[in-house]
Amino acid sequence: AQSVAQPEDQVNVAEGNPLTVKCTYSVSGNPYLFWYVQYPNRGLQFLLKYITGDNLVKGSYGFEAEFNKSQTSFHLKKPSALVSDSALYFCAVRTNNAGNMLTFGGGTRLMVKP
Amino acid sequence: SAVISQKPSRDICQRGTSLTIQCQVDSQVTMMFWYRQQPGQSLTLIATANQGSEATYESGFVIDKFPISRPNLTFSTLTVSNMSPEDSSIYLCSVEDSTETNYGYTFGSGTRLTVV
Numbered sequence A: 001a002q003s004v005a006q007p008e009d010q011v012n013v014a015e016g017n018p019l020t021v022k023c024t025y026s027v028s029g030n031p032y033l034f035w036y037v038q039y040p041n042r043g044l045q046f047l048l049k050y051i052t053g054d055n056l057v058k059g060s061y062g063f064e065a066e067f068n069k070s071q072t073s074f075h076l077k078k079p080s081a082l083v084s085d086s087a088l089y090f091c092a093v094r095t096n097n098a099g100n101m102l103t104f105g106g107g108t109r110l111m112v113k114p
Numbered sequence B: 001s002a003v004i005s006q007k008p009s010r011d012i013c014q015r016g017t018s019l020t021i022q023c024q025v026d027s028q029v030t031m032m033f034w035y036r037q038q039p040g041q042s043l044t045l046i047a048t049a050n051q052g053s054e055a056t057y058e059s060g061f062v063i064d065k066f067p068i069s070r071p072n073l074t075f076s077t078l079t080v081s082n083m084s085p086e087d088s089s090i091y092l093c094s095v096e097d098s099t100e101t102n103y104g105y106t107f108g109s110g111t112r113l114t115v116v
Helices: none
Strands: A003-005 A010-014 A019-021 A024-026 A033-038 A044-050 A056-058 A064-068 A073-078 A087-094 A102-104 A108-113 B004-007 B010-013 B019-025 B031-037 B043-050 B068-072 B075-080 B089-098 B103-107 B111-115
Touching (some): A003 A087, A010 A019, A019 A108, A044 A073, A073 A087, B043 B068, B075 B089
Parallel strands (some): A010 A108, B010 B111
Antiparallel strands (some): A033 A044, A056 A064, A064 A073, A087 A102, B019 B075, B089 B103, B089 B111
């Protein structure tokens, strides 16, 4: 069965410092991995994805993620955090069965302090 | 990429009543997915709606509580029946969005439901 784990409920970082939001996955077959962000009272926004190709994926708002097959991880990173990055972040993996639905991790709240 | 119009965007409902949420997609899609996001939680898949057949429900969700219609390839509804305060959540629809040059998922803007 497909699953996604985000081991940290909350990540705190100072503005200007690098940030990492962790994600590990379990899926049969090749993984299709996604990161989404949700701001308060806003919809779900797509950040980036890994389907195939380079392990380092660059996305919106300066975020990037590194696909690591041996560690089954897809951690989200940003070199310099902004206070406006404070939000709820979700990692998701596509199930490789008849449904092709997304399975989401539990979410990580990122708090960037000035 | 596909565009989804979801409505209503929010509603406050009395317990024991039902609410129907609509999602309209601007292109034909095979499957539509319905998710629930309880307060402060992640997204949980309720069911997958395939046109021309009954929806497939995930464990913990039943058709009597969350009946789904999928009359054509661009439209679906989710009904939350006999509501209780525990049904207060955000409900989202989603489609798999695949073209020759891009692959991803599109989400509706969500329906924020409060049951009182």
